[in-house]
Amino acid sequence: MDAFLGFGLGLRTQHYSYILEHQPKIDWFEAITEDYLVPGGKPLHYLNRIRELYPLAMHGVSLSIGSCDPLNMEYLKKVKMLADKIQPVWISDHLCWTGIDGLNMHDLLPLPYTEEAVKHVVDRVKKVQDFLGRRILLENVSSYIEYRDSKIPEWEFLTTIADQADCLILLDINNIYVSSVNHHFDPLDYLNAIPIPRVRQFHLAGHKNCGDYIIDTHDAPIIDGVWSLYAQAVKRFGRVATMIERDDDIPEFPVLFAELQQAKKIAKNIWKENVCIS
Amino acid sequence: MSVLANLQQSLQTHVMGEDEQILNQLVSPVRGTLHERLAVYSNAYDWRLIDALHQEYGLLAKLLGDEVFTELAEAFIDAYPSQFYSIAMFSEPLAQFLGEYPPYSEQSHLSELAQLIKALIISLEAADAPFLNFETLANVAEQNWPSLCFKFHPSVQYFSFNYNSYAIWKALVQEKAIPNVLMAKNHCVVWRKGLQSYAVALTEAEALILNLLLQGSCFADVCEAVYDKGFVGESQAANFVANLLATWLNNHLFSEVKLS
Numbered sequence: 327m328d329a330f331l332g333f334g335l336g337l338r339t340q341h342y343s344y345i346l347e348h349q350p351k352i353d354w355f356e357a358i359t360e361d362y363l364v365p366g367g368k369p370l371h372y373l374n375r376i377r378e379l380y381p382l383a384m385h386g387v388s389l390s391i392g393s394c395d396p397l398n399m400e401y402l403k404k405v406k407m408l409a410d411k412i413q414p415v416w417i418s419d420h421l422c423w424t425g426i427d428g429l430n431m432h433d434l435l436p437l438p439y440t441e442e443a444v445k446h447v448v449d450r451v452k453k454v455q456d457f458l459g460r461r462i463l464l465e466n467v468s469s470y471i472e473y474r475d476s477k478i479p480e481w482e483f484l485t486t487i488a489d490q491a492d493c494l495i496l497l498d499i500n501n502i503y504v505s506s507v508n509h510h511f512d513p514l515d516y517l518n519a520i521p522i523p524r525v526r527q528f529h530l531a532g533h534k535n536c537g538d539y540i541i542d543t544h545d546a547p548i549i550d551g552v553w554s555l556y557a558q559a560v561k562r563f564g565r566v567a568t569m570i571e572r573d574d575d576i577p578e579f580p581v582l583f584a585e586l587q588q589a590k591k592i593a594k595n596i597w598k599e600n601v602c603i604s
Numbered sequence: 605m606s607v608l609a610n611l612q613q614s615l616q617t618h619v620m621g622e623d624e625q626i627l628n629q630l631v632s633p634v635r636g637t638l639h640e641r642l643a644v645y646s647n648a649y650d651w652r653l654i655d656a657l658h659q660e661y662g663l664l665a666k667l668l669g670d671e672v673f674t675e676l677a678e679a680f681i682d683a684y685p686s687q688f689y690s691i692a693m694f695s696e697p698l699a700q701f702l703g704e705y706p707p708y709s710e711q712s713h714l715s716e717l718a719q720l721i722k723a724l725i726i727s728l729e730a731a732d733a734p735f736l737n738f739e740t741l742a743n744v745a746e747q748n749w750p751s752l753c754f755k756f757h758p759s760v761q762y763f764s765f766n767y768n769s770y771a772i773w774k775a776l777v778q779e780k781a782i783p784n785v786l787m788a789k790n791h792c793v794v795w796r797k798g799l800q801s802y803a804v805a806l807t808e809a810e811a812l813i814l815n816l817l818l819q820g821s822c823f824a825d826v827c828e829a830v831y832d833k834g835f836v837g838e839s840q841a842a843n844f845v846a847n848l849l850a851t852w853l854n855n856h857l858f859s860e861v862k863l864s
Contacts, residue, residue, distance in 0.1 A: 360689060360690040360691075360692075361690075361692075363689070363690060364729035365729060365730055365731035365732075365758070366729065366730060366731040366732035366758075367727075367728050367729040367730055367731075367732065367759070367796060367799075368728045368729065368796075368799045369728075369729060370732075371799060388689035388690065392608075393612065394606065394608055394609035394612055398689060401689045423612060425616060425686075426609065426612045426613060426616050427613070427616070428687050429616065429620075429685050429686060429687060430686045430687065430688060430689065430691075430694075431616060431619055431620075431645075431649055431686075432649070432652050432653065432656075432686060432691045432694070433619070433645060433648055433649060433652070435612075435615060435616075435619075435645065437608075438607075438608065438611055440607070440608070442606065442607055442608050443608055446608060470641040470642075470644040470645065471630050471631075471633075471638070471641050471642060471645075472630065472631040472633075473611065473629055473630060473631070474628075474629055474630065474631055475607065475611065475629065476631075508633070508641075509633075509634075510634045510635075537636075538633070538635040538636030538640065539633070539635065539636055539640065539641060539644070541644055
């Protein structure tokens with residue numbers, strides 16, 4: 327198993343200057359892959375400078391691993407080139423599809439939990455991993471709809487794919503919480519079904535409660551229910567790299583830094599209790 | 605078509621429009637309605653793309669007003685749905701759209717403004733290259749100057765506009781009174797110096813020199829052209845061009861110099 331990476335934050339353009347000036351005590355940053363698939367200039371300048379100071383993970387939103395379109399090799403070549411350049415600790419993307427017929431909805435659309443989808447995704451993950459020369463992490467997404475075709479629960483779908491494709495898992499705790507409300511399941515059933523050795527990273531984020539459902543907005547602080555679920559996840563999975571995603575209404579860096587300290591505090595208290603399985 | 609492809613087709617069609625076939629393939633939620641749940645995706649599609657356009661083309665929104673800009677954005681999204689892996693690239697065809705689709709195509713300065721705004725963003729992300737310094741140029745022997753050619757930094761982009769689009773852009777940036785739209789041939793160059801992109805207006809003579817150099821013409825040919833076009837007298841041509849080159853060199857427009 328990889329060494330525990332610690333507690334990180336999403337790398338956002340608003341915070342570049344602060345990070346370089348103050349060099350805050352953060353264990354690592356997660357960069358949105360697509361933001362840096364450019365020839366050069368400002369984005370790569372800052373990415374390289376921050377990479378000199380911190381480990382980086384690459385987190386993509388356009389792999390579209392579940393799409394019935396062919397894999398976008400032009401995109402994958404650029405991802406590989408970036409990875410060769412910045413040597414990320416890992417590369418992650420989402421268990422979803424983002425478009426078909428050459429289009430991109432720029433959203434993380436859910437897959438049906440069927441044998442056909444499992445086989446389709448497994449084949450593609452293997453191809454991607456072969457091409458990149460490394461295992462990738464797949465993240466569970468929030469969803470608002472359920473397909474009639476789905477035959478198994480989401481956690482079984484994720485686990486089966488990870489096992490068959492031999493990929494790793496980025497477990498988004500907020501997404502589990504959001505989907506558990508939207509689809510009326512017990513989030514602990516989800517957590518307890520995920521194989522411990524496959525999980526390399528946790529995501530935490532805020533969301534918007536619309537009453538009958540929750541939208542995964544990443545524009546607000548993390549709520550208590552998600553913190554509680556995170557505590558359960560730490561109990562089950564042990565020392566797993568954790569980071570907070572904030573994509574909208576992005577506050578000053580110290581605000582997110584303080585929120586990250588809360589994650590650290592929760593995790594450390596649980597580790598002290600020595601109730602970790604791993 | 606596979607079951608999975610069929611399902612993806614149905615959901616995508618719904619997200620992009622009003623097609624309701626997907627409803628038959630979904631389970632009703634325990635709380636709320638299917639329409640509400642689907643609206644999360646279709647609203648996010650519109651909102652995300654409009655927001656991306658607004659972030660890049662905020663100056664156009666300032667010129668047109670938010671309501672008109674949103675209408676424009678919606679029409680663009682319908683005409684040019686994203687085919688790009690990056691949402692930042694999705695806006696690339698906006699200038700083309702504005703030049704093609706009425707009523708926007710009837711206001712040609714809009715397309716020119718969009719080109720200029722996008723060029724500034726593209727220059728910020730253009731490939732890195734060393735910039736030419738005075739020392740390198742000073743070391744060129746005097747007899748070699750006539751055959752000097754210049755390689756521009758990859759961020760350099762030249763524009764020739766038919767309307768006073770540069771002046772409108774400048775007024776928007778500087779938050780000054782927006783000039784009336786006028787038909788007026790004008791030129792500008794966009795490039796990156798350090799981590800900042802710039803757009804500067806060019807005179808006819810400067811535009812001629814920039815174009816010739818971009819096409820690979822050497823110093824002597826450029827001087828001759830400036831004189832031939834009557835911009836300066838023959839004896840002043842070399843100084844005129846050299847002074848301009850010095851300004852551009854100082855502003856990091858060049859990355860290399862070589863002999864033709």
